[in-house]
Amino acid sequence: MQNPFMAKAIELSIENVRSGNGGPFAAVIVKEGQVIAQGTNRVVSRNDPTAHAEIVAIREACRVLGHFQLTGCEIYTTCEPCPMCMAAIYWARPAKVYFASTGEDAARYGFDDAYIREQLQLPPAQKKIPMAQIMRDQALKAFPLWEQKTDKIEY
C-alpha cells in the first residue's frame, strides 16, 4: 500500500539525514485529508532532547489548530514512536497513528527505545537514573488549589 502522507514523511526522514538536522525520523500530521504539520528529528540541531519528529509535528499541529488536542487528526510517522513520543501522542489524542519501520528496526541502528520502556516500568528506587522522593506534604498543597479553581481548563 502506497500512502502519499507516509511517502512524504519518508522523503522528509531521508532529507533530514542528508541535511544533518538530526536522526532518520520524520512525521506528518493530517486533518480532513490535508497536511497541517510536519516534523523531523531536530535533537542535535536544536539542542533539544525532546525534539523527536513526532513531538515537533504535534507541537506544530497544535499551534496551527490553536488547541492542545489533535482531535480527528492522523499522525504518519516513519518509525514506531519511542516511549516519549507514544506518551505525547496519548496526551495529544489523535484519531489514528500510522507508522512504517518498527522500534526493533531502529534499535539495530542504535536507537534503543526498549531500554527506556523497561525503565518506565520500574519503581523509582530501581531506576537507572537515581530518583528520590522529598517534601511530598508541601507539594500536595497545589492539588486542592487546582481542584477548587472554577475557571480551569482540564487537559
Add this chain to the structure above:
Amino acid sequence: MQNPFMAKAIELSIENVRSGNGGPFAAVIVKEGQVIAQGTNRVVSRNDPTAHAEIVAIREACRVLGHFQLTGCEIYTTCEPCPMCMAAIYWARPAKVYFASTGEDAARYGFDDAYIREQLQLPPAQKKIPMAQIMRDQALKAFPLWEQKTDKIEY
C-alpha cells in the same frame, strides 16, 4: 528535609495554578548548585500537549547549556514524572531526579498517568489509539543513510 530547589518548584506549581497558566506542576533544573532553568505546566496556555513542567524545564536547560544532554544536572519536580516526561528525562540523561508528590497523588486529581503507562506496554494492534503499520520497506532506507553518515552527531 527542606530543600531550597524543591521549595522553589513547589512555589512555582502553586503560582501556576493561581495564574491560570496550567496544571499544578513545576520543575527546577540545577547544575553545580545553581538553578539553570525552571518550567511549569503550560499545556493550556501554550496550546501544547507536550508542555509539561519537566519538558519545559529540560528544553530551557538545554538551551542555556547549548547542548542536548543534561550531564551532571539535577531535576527537582513537584510530582513524579508522567511517562512522557520520564522518557524525556532518559533522553536528556541528568544525574539525578528529585520528586515530591507521586503519580498516585496526581491521579486522585484526574491526572491519570497509569493509563498511559499501561498503554505503552501493549503491542500496536491492542492500543486504544489505533496504530497501523504501512510502507516499512520504503522507510527502512533512511537507516543505512544514517549509519553511513560520517559527520553525524549521535544522541
